[in-house]
Amino acid sequence: MADDSSTTAVPSPPFDSISAVKYSPTNPDQLLVSSWDTTVRFYEVGEKGVKESEAKAKFDHRAAVLSCCFSDAAHAYSGGLDTSVRELDLSTERIANLGSHSDSISTMAWSRESNCLITGSWDRTLRFWDPRAQSHQQSSHDTPERIYSLDLVNNTLVVAMASRLFNIYDIRKMDQPAQQRESSLKYMTRSLACMPDGQGYATASVEGRIAVEYFDPSPAAQEKKYAFKCHRQTIDDVDHVWPVNALAFHPIFNTFASAGSDGTVSIWDHKVKKRLRQYPKFSAPVAAIAFNCDGTKLAVGASYTWDEGEAGLKTAQSPAVLVRKLGDEIKPKGWAG
Known part of the structure; x- marks a missing residue:
């Protein structure tokens, strides 16, 4: 693994592909x-x-876990191929079943604003859960396609779906989406993250591109959106293009990290459209990344991501979870905060 003095590996990592890392x-x-x-x-x-x-x-769990998240210091949630929404008590290690979807749960997030869990599934529904209520499931909302990924900032929820569709909701008014969009990228959406400043989001595809989008539907704001190529390399005059598996925004600087099946993690300043840093390459694809709450560390989940099917397993490295201590490379140029 790309190990240096800034990077530590956590003990007892998973022994199969990593689906999510969350602080x-x-x-x-x-x-x-x-x-x-x-x-x-x-x-x-x-x-x-x-x-x-x-x-x-x-x-x-009874099957592969595709997503997890914290609500507070003592509780977390998980979901995956067994369709069950689970609450995890981190101190007692007890698991409670809150309910289920009718197909795999692909993504979830905790809303601090409304104190509820939001889950998305391949069954084409978004569901809201209140673990403290007698009836845990609070509401269910149909979507036009299978849900791949969701993220939220304040009361704005972004949902990435199959067929390159995006729904943007105000979670206080879930009767219909506030906006419906088609991806700016030509290929399937692989990852999504909202800007901490609430201005917009970044999304990435299986075909080595990232799009930076803004919520404000006005023509002036929409003129600022753009897309760029990344996680590509020319080897022996052949262009190799890798999926961008994960995106994460820094909680303070509003810069973001991207992680790809090429084994690299890059830091981007989307305001000036520049890459600030590419970290040393890992010896496995990077499947998941997350910044911690004070922005001092980046967790990296490196594991085989099945881009090459079963054939790639023969040479796949064992999964690893690495934590990188961050320096000034994540700050935008001229940051005076």
Whole structure:
């Protein structure tokens, strides 16, 4: 793995492909990792030479877990191929079933604004859950296509679907989307992340491109949107193009990271349309990334992503979860904050 003094590996990583890495919203050292090995793992991330990282808990599921998220320091949620929405008690390791979708759960996020869990599924529904209520499922909303990914900032929810469709909702008014859009990218949507400043979102495709989009539908705001090529390389005069598997915005600087099946992670300043940094290449595709809540660390889930089917398994590296300590490379130029 691309290991240097800034990068530490967490112990007891999953033994199959990593589907998501998520940090606690309040504790910069607590990390969740979901995997195709049917587990969600909970870690306390240490620092080289100071404190060792520790595997704190492991939650077993009946099938591959595709998504996970925290709500607070004590609770997390998970979902995947077994269609069940689960609440994970991080201190007691108890699992509670809140309900289910009628097909695999592909994505989820916790809304701090409305204190609820939002899940998206291949069954073409968005569902809202309140773990404290007697009836956990609060509402269900049909979407035109299978849901691949969702993210939210404040009360704005962005949902990426099959057929390159996007719905943008105000979660306080879910009777219909506030906007419906088609992707600016020609190929299937692989990843999505909202800007912390609430202005818009970034999305990426299986074909090495990222689009930067803005919520404001006015022509002036829409003129600012753009797309660019990334995670590509010319080898022996042949252009190789890799999927962009994950995007994550820095919580303070509003820059963002992209991760690809080429094994690289790059940091971008989307305001000036420049790459600030590309980290040393990992020896496996990067499947998932996440910044911690204070923006001092980046978690990287490196594992085989099935881009080459079963044939690629023969040479696949074992999965690894690495945590990189961040420096000034994530700040926009001229940052005075």
